[in-house]
Amino acid sequence: xxxxxxxxxxxxxxxxxxxxxxxxxxxxxxxxxxxxxxxxxxxxxxxxxxxxxxxxxxxxxxxxxxxxxxxxxxxxxxxxxxxxxxxxxxxxxxxxxxxxxxxxxxxxxxxxxxxxxxxxxxxxxxxxxxxxxxxxxxxxxxxxxxxxxxxxxxxxxxxxxxxxxxxxxxxxxxxxxxxxxxxxxxxxxxxxxxxxxxxxxxxxxxxxxxxxxxxxxxxxxxxxxxxxxxxxxxxxxxxxxxxxxxxxxxxxxxxxxxxxxxxxxxxxxxxxxxxxxxxxxxxxxxxxxxxxxxxxxxxxxxxxxxxxxxxxxxxxxxxxxxxxxxxxxxxxxxxxxxxxxxxxxxxxxxxxxxxx
Amino acid sequence: xxxxxxxxxxxxxxxxxxxxxxxxxxxxxxxxxxxxxxxxxxxxxxxxxxxxxxxxxxxxxxxxxxxxxxxxxxxxxxxxxxxxxxxxxxxxxxxxxxxxxxxxxxxxxxxxxxxxxxxxxxxxxxxxxx
Numbered sequence: 001x002x003x004x005x006x007x008x009x010x011x012x013x014x015x016x017x018x019x020x021x022x023x024x025x026x027x028x029x030x031x032x033x034x035x036x037x038x039x040x041x042x043x044x045x046x047x048x049x050x051x052x053x054x055x056x057x058x059x060x061x062x063x064x065x066x067x068x069x070x071x072x073x074x075x076x077x078x079x080x081x082x083x084x085x086x087x088x089x090x091x092x093x094x095x096x097x098x099x100x101x102x103x104x105x106x107x108x109x110x111x112x113x114x115x116x117x118x119x120x121x122x123x124x125x126x127x128x129x130x131x132x133x134x135x136x137x138x139x140x141x142x143x144x145x146x147x148x149x150x151x152x153x154x155x156x157x158x159x160x161x162x163x164x165x166x167x168x169x170x171x172x173x174x175x176x177x178x179x180x181x182x183x184x185x186x187x188x189x190x191x192x193x194x195x196x197x198x199x200x201x202x203x204x205x206x207x208x209x210x211x212x213x214x215x216x217x218x219x220x221x222x223x224x225x226x227x228x229x230x231x232x233x234x235x236x237x238x239x240x241x242x243x244x245x246x247x248x249x250x251x252x253x254x255x256x257x258x259x260x261x262x263x264x265x266x267x268x269x270x271x272x273x274x275x276x277x278x279x280x281x282x283x284x285x286x287x288x289x290x291x292x293x294x295x296x297x298x299x300x301x302x303x304x305x306x307x308x309x310x311x312x313x314x315x316x317x318x319x320x321x322x323x324x325x326x327x328x329x330x331x332x333x334x335x336x337x338x339x340x341x342x343x344x345x346x347x348x349x350x351x352x353x354x355x356x
Numbered sequence: 357x358x359x360x361x362x363x364x365x366x367x368x369x370x371x372x373x374x375x376x377x378x379x380x381x382x383x384x385x386x387x388x389x390x391x392x393x394x395x396x397x398x399x400x401x402x403x404x405x406x407x408x409x410x411x412x413x414x415x416x417x418x419x420x421x422x423x424x425x426x427x428x429x430x431x432x433x434x435x436x437x438x439x440x441x442x443x444x445x446x447x448x449x450x451x452x453x454x455x456x457x458x459x460x461x462x463x464x465x466x467x468x469x470x471x472x473x474x475x476x477x478x479x480x481x482x483x484x485x486x
Binding site: 038040232290314316321342 | 390391393394395396412414416417418419438
């Protein structure tokens with residue numbers, strides 16, 4: 001029997017290969033995990049600026065007179081709280097409160113929205129949104145648009161050199177349409193690193209923009225960044241990853257996403273979230289010994305096994321072993337837990353999920 | 357005479373020097389692991405059998421056991437690695453050495469030595485993995 005495995009590649013694939021990137025399968029996408037090295041790339045984003053290809057993420061357009069109502073019903077956050085040309089982060093839940101995905105919604109205007117969803121959830125999300133579209137038009141435009149992220153303290157300096165608009169006017173979560181090297185782009189001041197930065201959408205045929213951004217960033221010591229450093233950057237910044245820290249079996253109330261749940265409006269999952277008892281919480285931890293805890297390691301409280309590490313890594317900024325895990329709701333921060341790494345127990349301290 | 361380097365299938369290297377086995381991991385292995393951020397070393401005096409896990413290397417993406425390529429007793433550790441594990445990345449065959457082992461049983465040890473791959477054999481082996 002034939003078994004055909006489809007490997008997806010972004011339009012920047014050839015560029016990544018020419019830069020000597022180590023490529024890895026990420027949910028069916030052959031993506032760069034690293035170029036110069038995860039730690040080097042990570043530190044460069046914290047200190048200077050980095051360029052990421054995040055075109056593997058799904059992009060959907062939701063259009064029409066019903067677009068706003070459709071989305072308000074789908075997400076837990078309140079889209080009435082943002083204006084046109086603004087972005088908002090929100091979970092999207094099932095009726096039972098479990099998370100379908102966590103997404104960014106760009107409100108271009110009341111009848112035009114762009115969503116960015118996790119690569120691993122693209123097909124599932126599209127189906128879910130179409131099923132609840134309330135006659136809004138839903139289109140997967142992921143193949144038509146690419147997405148680059150320019151992140152780091154020198155991101156504004158780098159981008160300002162090539163666009164006319166004054167970037168001081170573009171605030172966090174703002175969205176504009178402008179030209180870069182003669183190509184129409186949508187730029188938002190958003191990211192997944194805990195640094196200042198921008199995400200840039202443009203037509204898939206214009207891959208040369210990558211090289212031009214790298215050339216322009218020469219003075220800022222710009223470097224390409226792979227998914228390895230993207231993961232350590234988001235972890236240090238206390239940002240959750242779908243499939244690790246949140247999934248269909250977690251609700252936004254069990255993790256530090258309460259601020260995105262607005263009970264004063266209606267949305268799918270509201271009834272369950274209003275009534276269910278929350279018994280656990282996602283917290284940060286710091287391992288006090290020289291081992292790295294990783295996803296799936298068991299967490300022990302007073303000797304009894306009570307949960308799992310959902311994300312864990314070495315923090316290149318803090319030079320410590322950090323991560324997220326679930327623990328019982330009442331357990332205090334600063335207290336000690338133990339983590340089973342390869343059959344041996346290591347002490348760790350409970351912290352906030354924001355490490356920086 | 358130059359000491360000869362031998363390799364295991366698990367990517368440890370061994371150099372016999374003055375009756376002791378100097379052990380580290382190969383350049384291929386350090387490159388596959390990526391940035392090495394910590395190491396757990398065995399205790400001096402502890403004994404390990406052939407291919408028993410004796411140390412653990414944590415790279416930023418994964419944890420890996422280091423296996424004992426020559427059964428024997430640990431007589432010296434590269435304690436610099438505790439503060440500077442990145443030396444394994446930077447200098448896998450020199451500053452990045454991990455332990456020195458005193459071979460215990462020459463009858464068994466001879467087979468372990470002869471099973472090691474030469475540099476040429478190892479390069480070919482790695483080429484097939486890649």
